[in-house]
Amino acid sequence: MASKEDKDLTYPDALADLEGIVASLRSEGCDVDTLAARTRRAAALLLMCRSRLTRTEEELAKVLTELEGSLQS
Numbered sequence: 001m002a003s004k005e006d007k008d009l010t011y012p013d014a015l016a017d018l019e020g021i022v023a024s025l026r027s028e029g030c031d032v033d034t035l036a037a038r039t040r041r042a043a044a045l046l047l048m049c050r051s052r053l054t055r056t057e058e059e060l061a062k063v064l065t066e067l068e069g070s071l072q073s
Contacts, residue, residue: 011053014049014052018042018045018049021042025038025039025042
């Protein structure tokens with residue numbers, strides 16, 4: 001479950017955090033001791049980003065449908 005801090009996180013900030021995690025996992029100095037925690041954090045960020053993208057897509061579709069309806073009237 002996302003923490004309150006995650007809910008306040010903007011999409012660009014979440015994406016930047018995710019990119020940072022991916023970069024650290026790809027580095028030669030990747031710490032095995034934090035690998036699981038970083039992977040869990042990356043998964044949470046991915047879910048949050050996907051959810052926001054889906055919600056935005058649905059909102060845009062609704063707005064466009066309403067606009068189409070008002071233009072046809």
